[in-house]
Amino acid sequence: MIRLEALTYAYSNHAPIFEAFDWQAQRGEAWVVLGPSGCGKTTLLYLLAGLRQPTAGRVIVDGQPLTRPRPHTGLILQDYGLLPWATVRQNVELGLRVRLFYGPDGKHAPEDFRPDVDILPWMERLGLTAVQDQYPGQISGGQRQRAAIARTLALQPDLLLMDEPFSSLDAPTREGLQNLTLELWSEKKLTLVVVTHAIEEAAILGQKILLLGLPPNRQATIIDNPGAAQADFRDTADYLSLCRELRGRMESNA
């Protein structure tokens, strides 16, 4: 599904963050990119979203080299992703309205896009019906992230990218949304890439964990975590030992 081929990326006049970096993710896998601040994990997500272009090398998604955002990729950011002047419902509809704006041109919207997509089931599924006429400033952080998820999933993506999606939420809300994310991932057979700096979140969401260190990142460090996405994984000894291992690795990387 995703292949990075000798990826090099550097912001202008800065040392490279990635240097000849190779990495692959298969369709349907749940990945977490974990690392300390400044390791380049958000940059990696923007590269996967087609919002940034590599300095050298290639980003290949679904067999195609990426040169711009791909209609079947969904991106959810930590915060500020919703239009403050639009109601929850209008925000959830935004992706569809953008597609209607261009029509099915294969560039901004998929060629097979049909304008009759209904957002209502998504509003209901994510518990947004009661707040549909409110503005993002009036609802809770958890509801805002639910709205962002509904907006993205209404476009039926096959690849879902999330940048620190739950880091500003309180613990119970965060756990609820982590479970929901896993539920939707398995139900919609998504390929999932979540970027986080939280070790616990990585252990819960990532079947596979890509560990980034201080730049430049040259080699992919991958940790398998088959227990993720299973019910009650949080309460197992495996979970605790994985967290311990991740913490140790992050400390030795820093």
Next chain:
Amino acid sequence: MRRRDVILALIGIAVVWQALSKTLNLPILPPPLAVLQAFFKGLENGDLLQHALASLWRVVAGTALSIALAAPAGLVLGQSQQLNRFFSPLIYLTYPIPKVVLVPIVLLFFGIGDLPKIILIFMILFFQILVLVRDQAANIRPELIQSVRSLGAGRRALFRFVYLPASLPAILTALRQSVGTAVAVLYVAELFATQRGLGYYIYYSGSTLFDYPAMYAGILALSLMGVSLYFGVDWLERRWCPWLYAN
């Protein structure tokens, strides 16, 4: 602000005015009732109305012209750091010039008629709108832009769904801040080289006809125009930017 308070304030002003006029007993300060009479007479015989409409047209045309040119320019500057770097010293120098001092120059260049007045109002509003829209557009969070881009939005859709609605409050704030100044400068501009407009009417009634109630009626009309433009902008903001008022 409650409507009742506004009405009370209005009554307060009228009472003070009435008392002053009674105490001073001078022709240059007629009582409010006499002014109201002159005001309605002027509306009825079309004299005052015609001047008021001339002024209103200049304000509306100048405002429309400045929005039409400043809002897109502000959006472009807000999106492009390079262009902004090039133009901002120019704006920095010209923005604070009190535009009223340019009245003689504008009149010399554009002669008599509506055009110089419209251009003056345009010059006042243009910079206000330009600067506020530019700053608003530049301050849109990159996360917002990126997440809308990830939904497939290119330049046109970003403009339609992000930049345009984001700049609307800035346009309205600019209008609210400067519509009073615009009316004041219009008054000054209408003192010269014209026989139409409230500025002319006020000046002519006061210093040539010595018809003071008519002069005050003109002042009242000009004030009403300023106040209604101000409240009109408020009303538009409530209608077009409801999210600003959602608790």
